[in-house]
Structure formats: C-alpha cells, structure tokens
Amino acid sequence: MSTQPAYPGRDRRAVLHRAPVGTDTVREPHHVAVVGGGIAGIMAAAVLAERGVSVTLLESSARLGGRVAAWPLEDGRTMSRGFHAFFRQYYNLRALLRRVDPELSGLVPIEDYPLQRPGGLRDSFTNIPRTPPWSVLGFVVASPAFTARSLAKVNVRAAMELVTARFPQTYSDHDGESAAAFLDRLNFPLAARDLALEVFARSFFADPREFSAGELVAMFHAYFTGSAEGLLFDVPRDDYDTVWWGPLGRYLYERGVSIRTGVSVEQVRSLEQGVELATSAGTVSADAVVLATDPRTARDLVADLDLPTDRRTPRVTHWLDTVARTRSAPPFVVLRLWFSGKVADDRPAFLGTSGYGPLDNVSVLERFEDGARAWSEAHGGSVVELHAYAAAMDVRPGSPQAEAVAEELLHQLHEVFPETAELAQVHRELLVADDCTLIDPSPWLERPGVSTPVPGLVLAGDWVRADYPVALMERAATTGILAANKLLAGWGVLGQDLWTVPMEGVFARRQSARQRATEPDLSA
Incomplete structure (x- = not known):
C-alpha cells in the first residue's frame, strides 16, 4: 500500500503524480542520447542514469546549463544569460537541485521584489498572505493600484477564471485568446494590469499580444491564486555554474553519464532499431533520444529528421507540422x-x-x-x-x-x-x-508534447506541452522527468514521481458543485 510522502513545500494541496510502476533498474542494457545540456536534458539524464541506463549527454556549448548557464570573465567576474527566480513551487526543479544540495543551501531568499511604475506607484509582496484566496484579497487590499471605484469596473466573470482554473482544460479553454485580450476583458485598472499582470507576461519573454491567455492564467494559478507557496522566491547564492551545473555535471559523471560539451547534433536518424545521431564529433548510436534543446534547434532537427519512408505516416506528418508551427520569443x-x-x-x-x-x-x-x-x-x-x-x-x-x-x-x-x-x-x-520559447494563443492541444509518433524519440523543454500548471524552468524540469519516464515505462522500469501545485483553483470545486446543483436532471 503506497503512502503519501512528505510534501515538497508548505502547500498541503500540492499534488503527487505517480510514475508508471516497474523494476528499480533496467534488466537489459539500454543507451539513450540526450541532446541538450539545460535543465530538461540534465533532469532526463539524471533520471535515466539513476536507473542504470547508459546515457550520452550532448551539449553544443562549452558548458552545461543551457539558457541558465554562467561563464567566467576576466578578474574573477562572471556573466550569465540573466537573472532567474527559483520559485518555491518549482518542486521538480528543486528535486533536481537536491541531488547535489539536499538542504538547498545554495539558494538564498529574496524577501521582496517590488513592482514599480513611474510616479512612485509600487506594489510589494512581503506582507501579503501566501495561502489563496487570502493572498488575492491581501494583494488587492494592499495595492495602491486598486480603489473602490476601479474595483467596481472589474469584470468579475473574467476575474473568476483566475481562481476556478482546472488543468489541463484551462489551457484549451483560452485557445485563440491572447494575454492582452484577456487583460482587456478583465478590465483591471491600468496600473494594476501593468504591475500585477503584464509584468509577469513579459517575464515569459513575450509581448502580451502574442502570448497565450491560457498560459497567463496558468501562471497566475501556479504563482499566486492557486498555490500556497507564495510569490516570493529564492536565488542562487553564487553564479549558476558554481552552485548547480558544475556539481550536477559531476553527479552525472559519477553515474556513468558521458558528457560531451562543444558537440552539436546535426541530424537525427530513426532506424529500424534505435536511432543514430550525426554530430560535429562523429556518429552516436542509441536505443532512444531525448531531444531537449531550445525550440529553434528542436525545430531544425525535427525538420531534418531522417525517417524510413514507411514511417512517414499521416500521423507523423501532422506531428512534424505541429513542431514546425512552434515559435520562438x-x-x-x-x-x-x-x-x-x-x-x-x-x-x-x-x-x-x-x-x-x-x-x-x-x-x-x-x-x-x-x-x-x-x-x-x-x-x-x-x-x-x-x-x-x-x-x-x-x-x-x-x-x-x-x-x-x-x-x-x-x-x-x-x-x-x-x-x-x-x-x-x-x-x-x-x-x-532570441532562443526562448513563445507560448502563443494557438490551440493548446496542437502543441507538441513529450511523446512523439517516432519510435525512440521523446521531447523535453519549456516549449513542450505538459498537462500540468508548470512553466519556464519548472516546465523544463517536469518534461525532463516525463521524457525519461516515457522511455523507462517502455522498458518496464519505475520512473520518477513528480509534484505540482494544485491542479484546480481554490474555487473550482465549489463552482462545480454549484453547477451540478443547478443543472436539470435529464436522466428521467
């Protein structure tokens, strides 16, 4: 009889998603090539190697970390691709980091991150309750952007969508609607819209007019209206390479992972048995491949995918089209x-x-x-x-x-x-x-997911569809787990469990009960 393990954070509504059952380790040798040494690729490599799979990790740059990499400059200074917030609801990313830092001592808390507009208008999250719905009410009461007059103009029906979300259905519910259109429909006061909503939309490297409303609602659910972890976050106490990617690289090496940095993959070939990768340093053969690159590189590799003629079925052709339609931010x-x-x-x-x-x-x-x-x-x-x-x-x-x-x-x-x-x-x-992903308003279910119709090929990364309310670094970590689990399940091996914030908003169940009570009985 399985028992519920300790929660990964303070939220007792966090959801455990069990991995497919199986043996603890592989019974026969299997080799997987992981393309991309960012969060998704490192996570997939870790889960596979921990279960006895032989892994080759290929990264085109000189170091691990992908879009969260850091590198040395002269005089001991460092540079990176920019600040990243390690939110406390990033349960799966933190599970990866705990492999080399069980107490997460490499993270330090940011006690507040004010949001500011010209003229001195500023919002703060320091003293706002963390548990919804009190977090929402606390923010509205504390924010100078909200007044009694502006609150009277808010579209209550649209605002309720932020607290009655259900996943994955909420993603599809907003198909075709941009974040900007949703913000217009919400009719928040302009200052509140800018500070509380548009700032976050742009943190996805996107113009709100090109960004999915479903993704915006999911983000609000995960960070604010649906999770009791709160909106405050932690940051690494030193550069990313020193704190995380260097130690994780050693962790993988100790588990037999062959890490090849500075090696780019030029083509993926699907064979009758397994896959073959043409790289800048020669050919790599494997039983399967996890494609965990940035979206543009993934599109290029999928577009140039070498498939036997009999495998170019209508289903495969449709899948190729869905990958081609993904966009970079x-x-x-x-x-x-x-x-x-x-x-x-x-x-x-x-x-x-x-x-x-x-x-x-x-x-x-x-x-x-x-x-x-x-x-x-x-x-x-x-x-x-x-x-x-x-x-x-x-x-x-x-x-x-x-x-x-x-x-x-x-x-x-x-x-x-x-x-x-x-x-x-x-x-x-x-x-x-310009290698970040854009989750645009196109139909959610048309986005490529972890599984593919090509045998031996799975996808991972923050551009890949996942049915959970996760985004950015946490989506990368989550899809890395899902990609590894997909391959392990095919070999009868136990995968890794994962955690998410609640899968529905704090008022979603109440709304469902009310709807059931008012629906006519058609069974008579």
Missing part, C-alpha cells in the same frame, strides 16, 4: 554593469518595472551573489543587471539596435536609481539572445 537583452560606486543601501535586490521603456527589471547582484559581493567589497562598487524582455525583432548581437536598447536601459536605470547617473562604468557586458 522575440529577442531579449541583458545588460550587466560594474559601477565605480554603490547603489543606495535601500535598493531592493530585485525590482520589477513597468512604464520605463524597455526596462523590465533591475537586479543588484551583490545583494545575493557571492562573486558579485566579493567584487563589490574589493572595488567599492555595485554590480547591476538590467533586463529588456520581448525586444524588437531587429535587435541582434552587435547591432546598432542592440546598442540603442542598452543606452535606453541605462537611461531608465538613472530614472529608477538616480544615484547611478553619477557612477562610472568599470565594466560592461551586453548580451542579446
């Missing part, structure tokens, strides 16, 4: 600055912004990162990182447009933190990338 910009002096002591470690041009948030890295703190103490300065999500499509690395965005980010920083206008830049790093 617009470019994003990260500007990291090492200043000659320090920002004011009362500046928060992380500040979300709206109404400041392209500036979406500001991080003061010495507030939480050991390497930045060491540089700050040695040089008497601050390390400040600025983000611009969903930049214009013509913003490219080294382009004049990218430099223009960087200049505007700096100008807006001077508006938000005026003291920085008087500080000299000691060092400057500008990064532009």
